Amino acid sequence: MKKRSQFSLVYLLGAITLVALVLGDIARGLHQHGRQEAALQAISPRENFSVRYENRPLMFLPLVRWSAFRTPERLSLYQMPTADVLEKYLLTLIDLECLECNGPPGISLQRSIGTDRMTDAHLKVIQQLPRLKTINIFAARITDQGLALFHEQGNHRLQWLSISDCPQLTSDGLAGLERFSQLKEITLIGLDLDDNVIEHLEDLPNIQTIKIWKCNVSLEAAQGLKEHYGEHVTISWSGYSHESQEELRWKGERSGSDSDRP
Secondary structure, eight states: OHHHHHHHHHHHHHHHHHHHHHHHHHHHHHHHHHHHHHHHHHHSOGGGEEEEEEOOBOSSOTTOBOGGGOEEEEEEESSOOOHHHHHHHGGGOTTOOEEEETSOTTSOHHHHOSTTOOOHHHHHHHTTOTTOOEEEEESOOOOHHHHHHHHHHSOTTOOEEEEESOTTOOGGGGTTGGGOTTOOEEEEESOOOOGGGGGGGSOOTTOOEEEEESSSOOHHHHHHHHHHHGGGSEEEEEEEOTTTOOEEEEEEOOSSSOOOOO
C-alpha cells in the first residue's frame, strides 16, 4: 500500500511537471508571437511589406501546431526602414528563412526606388539572422565593400542568393562567394559586372543553378563556366550582341531535377 502511494505521488508530480512545462512553452510562444508582430509593425507600415508565416510546434508536443504560435518565415520589404530601426527589430524574427529586400525582381522600380533603399548598413544587420537561407536584394545601394563583408561575416547557411539592379556593385563585390558552401542557386540581374566575375563563381561546391542576366558578361565566359561545372549545374545567361544590340539568351541545362527552391 505504501509503495502504491509513493508511485501515485511520483506519477502526480510527473504529470504536474509536464503540465507546467507545456504551459510554460505556450506562454513563451504567445510572448514571442506578440514581440514579432510588434517588430513587424515597427519595421514598416503594413502596406510596405508582406509576410508568410509558419505555425510553430509546441516544444513538448512537436506534432501540435497552433496558429497562435505562428512565426514569420518569409518577409518581403517594399520600402526599407532606417538601419537603426532594422537593427532594433529585425533580429526579433529569429525564425526568418527568406528575406526579400525591396521586393522580388518583378516589382516595379517606381515602388522600390527612393531614399530609403537598402544600404551596406542594412546588410550588416541582415547578416546576423541565424536561420536565413534565402535573400533577394533588389534596387539597393549596397557596395562591393558591404557585400564583401556579408560574404565574410554573414550566415554561411545561405542557399539562395539573388541580386538585381544594384548599380554600385561590380565583379569585385562577389569575391568570397565560396564561403557560402551550402549555396544552391545564385541569380545576378542587371549588374555592372564583367567576365572577371566568373572566377568568383567557380568554387561553389553545392551549386545547382547560376543565372547571369544582362550583366555585361560575355556568352563565351558563361559557356566556360558551364564547361567548368559540367552536367551537374545549370548556367542561364542573357546579354546583348555588341554588333546588333540584339538580346541573346543561352541556357546550359544540368542533368537531373531542378533545384528545390522554396
